Amino acid sequence: MTSPDSLNSEAGFARALWDARLPRPAGVIGRAGRPAADRFDIHRNNIFASLTAALRARFPVVVRLVGEAFFADMAAIFIRRHPPVSPVIMEYGGAFAAFLKEFDAVGALPYLADIARLEWLRHLAAHGADAVPADLSPLARLAPSAMAELRFTLHPTATALSSAYPVASIWRANAVAPDLQPVLADSAGESVLIVRPHRQVLLLDLPPAGDVLIAALQEGRTLGDAAALAAARDLDFDLTLTLAALFRGGAITGFAPGHSSSN
């Protein structure tokens, strides 16, 4: 399928860059007319080293959990299977969590894919749209019935993540602790709110089904309806704790009484 002629073209050059098993292109020369096989490898190395560095910066706790060398090998496989589709490298790596989920070699770390999801969402929040958290003091004067009718506008960077594993505990322990922490993988699953109200990305714990409330608010439901959905999902849902996380995180940028028409 790959003739030497087709290698001496942009398509062949690109194919041989992605796949080190392919022969290097014909017709390239190095110093004073010498063949340039290892000169070609400089470009291969540039591509894989730079993309691996981007992934390493984006998924620091995944790196921590599997080790630098293993991460580099894994990244090379990921890069070959999912090369960037845009020159904006900031947008590269969204497929990494799904890749880890299917990657047999990390089967012993079943939570790894969710750690990658968490790190990807932190990355998205870091570069997402800016918005100013709302002044929530007027809410203190509202009657509980009026509270239930409120609709909130959430910060554009706010996302909730729910995992069957204690992702937030694992992430915090390994993002800040100097030594690798024992992973409490048998502990209960966790939900977290990720938001960047100002310069820093915040990670706030949510009670069970807190993510359901947040998703419902993002769909434009009233607080009362959203709380009912969350409570139906999990008996341990706690509205006060969820609101506290949203308030503390600066995750609410606006609110309106529910009776006003909303699309």
Place this chain on the structure above:
Amino acid sequence: MPVPVPPRHGGIAPCPGQIPMLAGVGLRPRHYADVLADPGQIAWVEVHPENYLCAGGPQHHYLTQVRERMPLSFHGVGLSLGGEERPDAAHLQRLRALAARYQPGLFSEHLAWSSHGGHYLNDLLPLPYTRENLARMIDHVGETQEALGRRILIENPSLYLAFEASEMPETAFLAELAARSGCGLLLDLNNVYVSCMNAGTDPLAYLASFPRAAVMEIHLAGHAPEFDRDGLPVLIDAHDRPVADPVWRLFARMVEHLPPVPVLIEWDSDLPDWPILLAEARRAQSIVDRVHERGGGRDVA
């Protein structure tokens, strides 16, 4: 897929956008605070626009403040203008929106390709210098200038290999590209040195044939000396250390033969503390000042 870049509340009230004929530096996030602490230290800065194609976040926060204090240049790495495929229209629109927001004084790209078959290779890749590739790149540069509504500059690459298929020297390719597309040229003297050493050719001969009248900016950077499998030296365009002495000498020589143009220090990995980067820019400036005090730099050949 493109993320719109909304104007900031109030927008930028920029200082004049034109890049002065002085030394600037490539700006990385690590140095935002240093530049803002004393903006008078540096005349202008340059960034890769691809690093700012996002809706919000700290990089826009800081770059906005920087732009309010000094001129800014965009040095793109992702348009793949030397490639077979046309520049990506959606990417061009995003760059145009970013340029509308930050009003860069110059906008440069590369004699290279980096995208093929819908994939981005994240490296500046070489192309054979053929008539066919020249005609195609003239079209791509023209299309880009039309989409951005401005003239762009094209930079000479760092080469590790050459093609048997090439039909003309790089300098002839660049001269014709500039003449027929109307683009300016960004003369990267580290790239000249790296390419010539890697090919075993003479950088002064290269510069003697370079289309000087089209040069609108100069780049200086550091390279990494390594060895290939045969034990022969190969220079890597690493931007990870100070400018090498032979490159400073090429610079001093070129300044004598060029009208004043802006010069930029690029340092992109293993970043130094700000004073070290600033000292590199000052060294470049002092070379320019010395030549112009002597009345050089005006004999445009």
